[in-house]
Amino acid sequence: MNDREIAKQLLPLLGGKENIVSATHCATRLRIVLSDDQKANKSEIENIDGVKGAFLSSGQFQIIFGTGAVNKVYAAFAKEADLDNEDRKTDHQDAIKQKMNPIARFAKTLSNIFVPIIPAIVASGLLMGLLGMLRTFQWVAPDSSLIVLLDMFSSAAFIILPILIGVSAAKEFGANAYLGAVIGGIMTHPALLNAWAQGTVEPDYLNFLGFDIAMIGYQGTVIPVLLAVYFMSKVEKGLRKVVPNAIDLIVTPFVTVIVTGFFALIILGPLGNFVGDGITTILNFVYNYGGFFAGLLFGGTYSLIVITGVHHSFHAIEAGLIASIGVNYLLPIWSMANIAQGGAGLAVFFKTKRAKTKEIALPSALSAFLGITEPIIFGVNLRYRRPFIGALIGGALGGAYVVFTNVVANAYGLTGIPMVAIVSPLGTANLINYLVGLAIALVGAFVATWILGFKEEE
Incomplete structure (x- = not known):
């Protein structure tokens, strides 16, 4: 199916041209702000050839197409939805914020900064x-x-x-x-x-x-x-x-x-x-005295926060930590949660019998290993629910380990495998413990998902 045909199929399944407020795209996803989210037919959209998943998050209906493909689909979609019309042009970021609750709006603001x-x-x-x-x-x-x-x-x-x-x-x-x-x-x-x-x-x-x-x-x-x-x-x-x-x-x-x-x-x-100073003091108290259990809690719940979109506001807290104490001990924990989502997605890839699910699970899992988790969370793990629980378990185990071994970073913005670049400068032991934590999170999530299993969609 060519890009124009995909765009034509998408439009009525999103409630028609009049339901489209604005649209843009990132590296892998078409991001659309709708007037009425209930008009989007998620299941039918996911059955379109080329679509690897769809989900509603942070005020946007997001459709996963993958790197390269999304650019072409967006160009065709913008033309079909008449988004280039001056009368219909709307600032996408403003449109997103109008759809969010106050907490999510605050998090989005910090993220944009x-x-x-x-x-x-x-x-x-x-x-x-x-x-x-x-x-x-x-x-x-x-x-x-x-x-x-x-x-x-x-x-x-x-x-x-x-x-x-x-x-x-x-x-x-x-x-x-x-x-x-x-x-x-x-x-x-x-x-x-x-x-x-x-x-x-x-x-x-x-x-x-x-x-x-x-x-x-x-x-x-x-x-x-x-x-x-x-x-x-x-x-x-x-x-x-x-x-x-x-x-x-x-x-x-x-x-x-x-x-x-x-x-x-x-x-x-x-x-x-x-x-x-108050925020840093509280975090240091939890980190120093909660230790293993703090990592277990933060690593296990971070992906739940990702679903809400509030995690974007953590950049400000991490920047404050670097300014106050010179290191960032939160990012390694978040990285464990992200890697765990990839591990759970990998288990789904090997366990599922559906070709469509395999097609989505493997590239999405690989993107999670590189720090981009939305495709695997919304496209696979959250859809089947139990893999998401398996990922929470893996994230908790990995988070507990990196806190126990005091793994830190000297910057923010990278997780997963790329985060090696900002972990290794702080010593060989720091790097080794980070890699061990990644292995624990990945294997833990993979095994937990395999044991929990999941019900395949028809």
Whole structure:
């Protein structure tokens, strides 16, 4: 069946053209926002040739086609649904948020802010690993120019993290991205004591209008700049409503920066640090004292959180951990849960007798090993239910092991096999225990799914 025929079959099964609000696609899935989700005929859609699964998640009806195929189907679908018509064009992200509950909407917002920053964080993590290896194995002299340069390259993203977040958050909040960068720059200004290098040094205090402002920067922090840029977006939008167009370019940026700057250093920055430190303290308490059982719980329940879409908000927490303690101990646990979903899907592949299920299960399981779990969760494991339970068991076992052996990462954004890149820089033992954890999660989920079995769909 060609792409146009697939698109023609999809349209009535999704409730017709009038039920399509917006559509886009990712690497493997066609993502559609519907006016009425109940009008989508999931079972009939999954019977179309080329469709490897369909599910409703995070305000979108998602249809799995696979890499390469989805691009062609989307082009044909957009034409059939008349999505290029100016009268029908809708911002996809806004359409998604309108369909979500407040918690899911909040998680989606955080995801939109932090996902674009992932490449910078991963690159910094790898550079830190390279720097650590050069120092540990003494491949070059400690005062080598290479060491100095790599130290600059690896720490830059974390030092200017508030600026990166400022740009991304301003875009998400509908404000000027460059004003967001300015606010991030104010919070990391050289006149402020570098938070990373503070140690036992006491910061100076500046008295302003009766307020004692601690002259300490917010390098590497997350929550302070999020609060500041959100506040900035409200100030900017409010001003644009009342400032005449003739002087908007002069007045709005000036007032926005000066008002937000004062509030950021006097109130929002310290408040954000307090909240961030509180979250880190609670997580550290659970991690340190819950130990094995914390890994068992987090590893076993993470996939349940993935179904809701709230897991996207964890990037902010992980970035906060890296800024506070220098490592990310949550990501290895999430990775165990993802690998376990792949292990359960692999068991389904070997156990099922249906060619259609095999066709979906194997590539979806492989994508889970690379950190992309939605196809295997919604296309296979959750559909048959018991494989999903088997995956929860595998994730719990793997999570317990990586917590027990203190496996950590130096970045966020990668799970599964690719996560080796941000685990290995922290030592051979860290890498070996991570790989052992992967094996435990995969085998545990495979065996649990095989024992539990599942009822085949006709």
